[in-house]
Amino acid sequence: MEWLRSMIKRKVVWLALTMVVVSLSCFLLMVQHEAHSGLLLSPPSELTASSREEPLSYSPMLSWSKDTEAVYYEVEFFASKPLLLSATSDSEAAIFRSYAIFQNHYNPPLRQFAAGYLGKEPLYWRVRAVDFNGNPCTPFSELAELWTSAEVAPLQAPVPLTDYNNGNGSVLLYPVYHWLPLSEVTGGYEVEIYAGNPAKPEEAQLLDTLRSDVAELYDPNPRYSDRDLYWRVRGLDQEGEAVTQWSQPSRFRTAPSDDWQVAVLGDSISHGGGHYSYGPEDFEFSWLRSLGFAAINLSESGDTVQMTLSRFERDVLPFHPQYLLILTGSNSLRAGEEPDVVISCLQEMQRRCREHGIRPILLTLPAINPDNIQHVFKEETVPDWYNRFARVNSFIRTQVHIDVAAAFECPERVLPTVYAMDGLHPDVMGKRLMGRAVSAAWPKAKAQADKEWEKHHVRENP
Incomplete structure (x- = not known):
């Protein structure tokens, strides 16, 4: 009987080893398949580290x-x-x-x-x-x-993420506030904007209080002052009562006294953001980031050409830039506005610029992708959008301009998805193409704008 038990034992061991080998083989085949699936290119990295010696809180970020x-x-x-x-x-x-x-x-x-x-x-x-x-x-x-420990204190307040005044494209007249959301917050967030640091109450002036259901807020008002501005945020419960402390104040500066020579005026294409979930505070999605010179961003998301025109005195004149880059009209044309109306508004912006000693430079409108716009935003585009855009761009190309539309290869006339997933707002690569196109054309466009200004100035002041 001993020999029988020994033989059975050997067969059990052999069967177990066989199962291990088969399992490992299947796993290796699965890994090999995944390696060729196109997904093993760049998994997320830099995950928050913790250990028994250095644990995180029970509510970690x-x-x-x-x-x-x-x-x-x-x-x-x-x-x-x-x-x-x-x-x-x-x-x-x-x-x-x-x-x-x-x-x-x-x-x-x-x-x-x-x-x-x-x-x-x-x-x-x-x-x-x-x-x-x-x-x-x-x-x-x-x-x-x-690893977690009760001895590690959890976050007591949201943490601001927006990093304004840090490189090209990071000064916005219409700021977007962005912070780390906390799971305990059930009733949204409250944001306060100050002139001066609220950490020093005797020096700070409360300008506005805003609410947001999510951890991001587009300021509906232009924010500028020759004082430094600050914002802070706290979480609320469903009754509107505070459930967190105020965040540390976050500074930003949008000051006319900083003598901005170049400004950009337009809609969301210039305000920034793209790929559905990224906003103007994600500066990779701003074409101003790739400029070879400093410029203040006076754009506002959602603008029609009429809205851009209506903001001119309020938003442009306080800064009185020497050069104003204007890119607006896409929202109007795709919704069915007549090209002549868009052209008329652009001409009025040019006239107001010259009236106030500002040199206007128009930018051509990049193509759009109606199918992608419908897929992402559920918005219809007029069937003859291409002809409408072409009519406006033809006018722009007769003026002092920079042809950013030409930076995109559109073999089928629509904006390829590789440039703009949502069909309207160029993504990182598209914004870089735009910024580089503006930078490359800047010396020539600037010289043309100067010449145009001299011509109008002499005509009006013989």
């Missing part, structure tokens, strides 16, 4: 590398390390999964799904980028350990 090709992110949490884990598929072993995280930061509600692990055992988490249609555009990151 996790972060990872920013991916400008992502529309949102998906995060998975695990109670232990799975033996086999696909980089391209959701895992059934996850104890919690969160979709639609629209920034590369996340404050997970650990007390809701992992209360028994807090302060005792590590959790594990990973993240991947997702496109507008809900398809992964990267694989999942490597697993990161998440």
Whole structure:
């Protein structure tokens, strides 16, 4: 009987080893398949680190590398390390999964799904980028350990993310405030704007108080002052009562006394943002970022050409730039406005510029992609949009201008998706093309604007 038990034992061991080999082979084949799937190009990296010696709070703020090709992110949490884990598929072993995280930061509600692990055992988490249609555009990151401790204090206030006055394109007349959202906030956020630092109440003047349901707020008002401006934010509950402290005040400066020589006036294409989930505070999505010279951004998202014209005295004249780059009219034309109306508004802007000693430089309107606009924004575009754009661009090319539309190769007349996922707002590559086109043409356009100004000045002052 001993020999029978020995033989059975050997067969069991052999069977177990065979199963391990088969499992490993299947896993390697899966990895090989994923490596050729096009997803293993650039998974998120730089995940927030923690350890037993350096734990995070019970309400941590996790972060990872920013991916400008992502529309949102998906995060998975695990109670232990799975033996086999696909980089391209959701895992059934996850104890919690969160979709639609629209920034590369996340404050997970650990007390809701992992209360028994807090302060005792590590959790594990990973993240991947997702496109507008809900398809992964990267694989999942490597697993990161998440150690927690009750001795580490959680965030007491939202953390501002916007970094104004830091490089080209980062001075906006219409600022966008952006911060890290906290999971405990259920009633939105309150934002205060000050002239002067509210940390020094005797020096600060409250200018406005605004509300937002999400962790981003487009200021509806122009903000400028020869004093430094500040904003701060706090979270609210559903009754509108504060559930967090005020954030640290965040400074920005938009001062006419800073003697801006160049200004940009336009709509959202110039205000900034794109790829659906990125706003003007994401300066990678601003064509002003790629300029070879400083310029203040006087643009406002959502403008029609009439709205841009109506803002001229209020928004342009306080800064009195020497040169004004004007790019507006796309929203009007795609909605069916007549080209002659757009041209008339552009001519009136030119006239007002010259009346006040400003040299206008018009920018041609980039093409759009009606199918993508419909897919992303559910907005119709008039069928003859191309002819309308062509008519306005033909006029612009007879004026002192910079031809940014020519920077885009549009073999089928529509703006290719590679330049603008949403069909209207160029993404990072598209904005770089625009900025570089303006920079390359700037010496010639500037000289032409100077010559044009001298001609009009002599004519009006013989």
